Amino acid sequence: MVEPVIESGPVVRPRAKPMVTLVGGSLVRWVLARFKGADRTGTAILHTADPQRAMIVFAAMEVLVTPLVGRLLPGVWQLVHLVVEVLVVGVYLGLAACWRIHPHLLDDRSLLLRTGTFGDVAIPLTAIEAVRRDERAAGGYGIRGVADEQETLACSVTSQTNVVIDLVRSYPFQAKDGVLSARHIRFSVNEPGDFTRLLGKALS
Known part of the structure; x- marks a missing residue:
């Protein structure tokens, strides 16, 4: 059964978690689902192929550009830049995962x-x-x-x-x-x- 069933009529359900928790958790759930399968009921209707594709392209571009930019920075800033880029790539992949696991x-x-x-x-x-x-x-x-x-x-x-x-x-x-x-x-x-x-x- 699709949860919840609202007998009185349609209803909007607000986002239940903070954005950071939702996106980060979605990335973990997507990785785990690749190994154990999705745990959902009802027929899944996919709806975000284009935005998912865009997020993956953006993440790939960041990965390719990061080493080139890093070479131009002095020592300690290379580490700072790397941390920032890891977070950015994580956001892109987390958004793609969030949309993927929420059909x-x-x-x-x-x-x-x-x-x-x-x-x-x-x-x-x-x-x-x-x-x-x-x-x-x-x-x-x-x-x-x-x-x-x-x-x-x-x-x-x-x-x-x-x-x-x-x-x-x-x-x-x-x-x-x-x-x-x-x-x-x-x-x-x-x-x-x-x-x-x-x-x-x-x-x-």
Whole structure:
């Protein structure tokens, strides 16, 4: 079962841990999961391929540039520079790991939209009227209102979204820009065609 199931309607779950703890812990959990497998319930829906790829590219660039910059620095500053670069690479890889190990989750009762770093939105399937593909930018990131669309909430790591859920009625949501009433939720998945078919089947 996707946890939690909210019988009264969709609800926003704020990030439960400080960012540093979440990102660092995600990197450890991702490494461990490579050996023992992921411990999740429900069908995992991956949604952050592009931002993950960007973080890995940034980390690789830091690794390549670090020795070159280090040679230009005097003795003690080389150590300081190395420590800083290790932390920067750790942040990049930690963010990629955080998004990787927090896919959206779907089961026979609920859909949990997750951003990893910015909180989640839990939606009972009984509150969903329809799902459709619709690719467009929704300004900003995290859980926020969409300025140029009425009663629309966006839940994504980047501004890009490619799926819209229509709810059976409007619900109040605690977004980062305040409480808003929304009947539509925009978000992103790696394979929107596969996801809309999967969710459509779960709704039927």
